[in-house]
Amino acid sequence: MFDTILALWDKYYYVYLWGLWGTIWLSAASVAAASVVGTGLAFLRLSGIWAFDLLVRAYLGVLRGTPILLQLYFFWIFLPRISPIELSDTMCILTALIVNAAAYVSEVVRAGIQAVDIGQTEAARSLGMRPHNIMFRIVLPQAVKNILPALGNEYITMIKQTSLASVFFVPELMTSYRTVQSATFLALPSLIIAGLIYLVLTTILTKALDVFERRLKKSER
Amino acid sequence: MNVDYKSGKENVGGGSRGAKPPLTDVLIRVENLSKSFGKLKVLSGINEEVRCGEVVSIIGPSGGGKSTFLRCLNLLEQPTDGKVFFDGVNICDRKVDIVEHRRKIGMVFQQFNVFPHLTVTENITIAPTLEKKIPKAQAVERAHSLLWRVGLLDKKDEYPSRLSGGQKQRLAIVRALAMEPMAMLFDEPTSALDPEMVGEVLDVIRDLAKSGMTIVIVTHEMGFAREVSDRVLFMDGGVIREAGTPDEIFECAEDQRTVEFLSMVL
Ligand SMILES: Nc1ncnc2c1ncn2[C@@H]1O[C@H](COP(=O)(O)OP(=O)(O)OP(=O)(O)O)[C@@H](O)[C@H]1O
Ligand SMILES: [Mg+2]
DSSP: OHHHHHHHHHHHHHHHHHHHHHHHHHHHHHHHHHHHHHHHHHHHHHTOOHHHHHHHHHHHHHHHHSOHHHHHHHHHHHHHHHOSSOOOHHHHHHHHHHHHHHHHHHHHHHHHHHTSOHHHHHHHHHTTOOHHHIIIIIIHHHHHHHHHHHHHHHHHHHHHHGGGGGGGTOSSHHHHHHHHHHHHOOHHHHHHHHHHHHHHHHHHHHHHHHHHHHHHHHTOO | OOOOOOHHHHHHTTOSSSSOOOSSSEEEEEEEEEEEETTEEEEEEEEEEEETTOEEEEEOOTTSSHHHHHHHHTTSSOOSEEEEEETTEETTSTTSOHHHHHTTEEEEOTTOOOOTTSOHHHHHHHHHHHHSOOOHHHHHHHHHHHHHHTTOGGGTTSOGGGSOHHHHHHHHHHHHHTTOOSEEEEESTTTTSOHHHHHHHHHHHHHHHHTTOEEEEEOSOHHHHHHHOSEEEEEETTEEEEEEOHHHHHHHOOSHHHHHHHHHHO
16 A cells, blocks of 8 residues: 555656645635735725625625535636636635635724724824724734734635645646546545645645744734 | 914914814814713703813713813714804814814824824824825924824834833824824823823823813812913813812812712712
């Protein structure tokens, strides 16, 4: 078994590395884009405008109330129909991942902002600061400390979730497994290699996040 | 640059500072001010005036509405009913730019509320540079003069977490002064402090009072209220039950609740 795995890795490592790259950039791109969209959604909810709040809540309800695989299918089928330009499967799946992650991120950002002491806002107001300055100069810089670790976690979650993209043969690690498996019919060894790569990746990231979080705490002034 | 935090009275004569001189001798006038939180009526029809340069202390039992009253003066709390005039302008009027108005009134909170992610100097310069477009170098220079006045110049580059409670509160005071307000509001500025730090903060407020700043202060420091105030207001149950000079209130209060309260705290 061990020999089979080594032999398989020797022969097909480039397929796995190619998949690893797909996994890394798909998760990074979706978390990055979701951070922007999610922050926007959080602002909409905090705007105090009733209609916006309702809209965002409906969005959250739908995205948390349905399986992510269903959402991937939905965008894979729906996006090409409305898009004026030709969309690759990867683009459709990436969009779905962004939309899904944005729901999670928006809650993280909202909670991070609300965790900042209300006294900070009141002090800034009493100084005659405008709302956008209060948000961007006083509240957000303090909220970032609450938000960044959660975003790191979301990235690790996303690395595992992108595996669903293999259903659509979008290049990523599970798609590499499927490729190697169908070429060699060695189902278990090819799966174990993919699993080990995931483990190494998530372990490194979790450790890095730990260090980062500790640094953040230390700089707590 | 000549830093003076003596604004108030000097400003009456048309000071050199940006804000225009008050139109009237009365700086703050409250008419029939009421405030409810849902069904809870916290302030009931308050009428009061604060003149330029006057130091007014508000005393009274917990939950009497002192903080709420103070917060209505810069609209951190929106009154349910009534009017608040500042410098002759009704600030409850929707046409008034409330942000602009708040720049003319400084406020100091019980919990300091200094900005933990900014250095001591940045705490002071952020509002003037962002909101008044004062050049950075000038704002820093002024911040340092203010820090020197309250004995914090050696802390200018520290972050607030390295300051004691008394130092944080002194920082909060000069942060408000940096906007060159026409009046200062204090909400129990020494209540969160260890006893040995109360004095250093009261010293700063006393200096400010002497310099002619218009001050409204909610406090439980009866000795201090008596010493610095021109007038003392006793608040309970959402109304001002008695008002007068310190001697009138502390020596010969007439209102039954006032007498009871004073006998408890003195
Ligand atoms: N945001 C709010 N929502 C609901 N009730 C409030 C709010 N702020 C104050 N209250 C209530 O209003 C009443 C008066 O509060 P306020 O803080 O003005 O009293 P205070 O005189 O400052 O008391 P203390 O000496 O304890 O500071 C209290 O019963 C309080 O519970
Ligand atoms: Mg209070």
